[in-house]
Amino acid sequence: MSVPENFRYTNDHEWVLLEGDVATVGITDHAQEELTDIVFVELPEVGRECDAEEAIAVVESVKAASDIYSPVAGEVVEANEALEAEPALVNTNPHDNGWIFKIKVSDVSAVEELMDAAAYAEFIGA
Numbered sequence: 001m002s003v004p005e006n007f008r009y010t011n012d013h014e015w016v017l018l019e020g021d022v023a024t025v026g027i028t029d030h031a032q033e034e035l036t037d038i039v040f041v042e043l044p045e046v047g048r049e050c051d052a053e054e055a056i057a058v059v060e061s062v063k064a065a066s067d068i069y070s071p072v073a074g075e076v077v078e079a080n081e082a083l084e085a086e087p088a089l090v091n092t093n094p095h096d097n098g099w100i101f102k103i104k105v106s107d108v109s110a111v112e113e114l115m116d117a118a119a120y121a122e123f124i125g126a
Contacts, residue, residue: 001126002029004095008111009120010071012053015095018111023072026099027059027090030124035061038090043079044101050074052110057100059090068100072110078102 003009008016013031017024032038042058050056050070057068079101083089090098105111115123 001033001124002095003117003121003124003126005117007095008071008114008116009123010069010114011123012069013124014069014071016071016111016114018105018108021105021108022077022102023074023105023111024099024102025068025071026094027068028120028124029094030126031066032091032094032098035059035063035066036091037062038087041080041083041087041090041100043081043083044070044076046076046079048076050076050103059087059100070103071114072103073106074103076101077104 013028015026015028038061040060044056052073054070055067056070059066080099
């Protein structure tokens with residue numbers, strides 16, 4: 001199971017990669033393994049403002065539908081349109097091509113409050 005060192009993580013199994021004031025968000029390798037085969041991703045609308053921990057997207061697998069929460073407050077600036085045609089990217093490459101959305105972060109220091117890779121690995125028992 002992959003837990004990239006340069007990402008931050010939430011208790012809800014989202015990962016965050018901050019570049020400047022824009023954070024890329026997806027679900028972790030652990031989360032996609034638990035969900036199994038992803039068959040649909042409902043993306044957030046670009047321009048949508050959201051609070052931290054607000055449900056913003058949905059990932060559906062053959063097992064269940066799961067809400068995806070924004071790890072930080074801000075405005076959605078991009079959604080991964082490739083997932084509409086190929087939702088399985090979340091399974092095959094959750095930390096790269098399987099990202100879900102990008103958000104312009106209201107307060108970049110909020111990202112530092114999320115779990116680092118070591119804390120997340122301990123959280124999931126890896």
